Amino acid sequence: MPFPPLNHVAVTVRDLEISGPWYRRLFDAEPILDEHTDAGFRHLVWMLEGHTVFGIHQHDRRAPDETFSELRVGLDHVGFGCSSRADLAKWVTRLDELGVEHGGIVDAPYGAGLSFRDPDGIALELFAPPG
Known part of the structure; x- marks a missing residue:
């Protein structure tokens, strides 16, 4: 199954x-x-x-008085899928317009990612497959 x-x-x-x-x-x-x-x-x-x-x-x-850390056991990050690296480039522009800090597009053999954080520091990523 x-x-x-x-x-x-x-x-x-x-x-x-x-x-x-x-x-x-x-x-x-x-x-x-x-x-x-x-x-x-x-x-x-x-x-x-x-x-x-x-x-x-x-x-x-009330939540504990601590910030999010991907180093703790539990959530590392949430990844959202994009169809292409060109879409990631559009998201760079969109995040800049929103005033959201990000790490820029990072390329790897398995795809490309664009990482950023929400107001609580939760790690988010936009990811596109290679090609």
């Missing part, structure tokens, strides 16, 4: 009042869901191209 494709990603943010508008600008879209659950968190959820769901959660319990 084949393993199913990735359906959704949800990351915890410190403050939806900061991260919500940031992701709205990044995605250039409104969330499809804005809900405070009985499970003790509020989340905003977007449906991205290809039917991947991406959510940001703020839990009712």
Whole structure:
């Protein structure tokens, strides 16, 4: 039996009042869901191209006073797929327009990536296959 494709990603943010508008600008879209659950968190959820769901959660319990680190066990980064390196170049321009710091396009034999961070320092990457 084949393993199913990735359906959704949800990351915890410190403050939806900061991260919500940031992701709205990044995605250039409104969330499809804005809900405070009985499970003790509020989340905003977007449906991205290809039917991947991406959510940001703020839990009712205060987050520890620490910043995100990909060196801790858990999430390293979230990667979003682009069809080509040319698309990554367009994203460089878009991130610059949004005032989002990034590391520029980095080429490797397996593809090219453009890394940046959200307001909580969560590592995000736009990635294109080689060619």
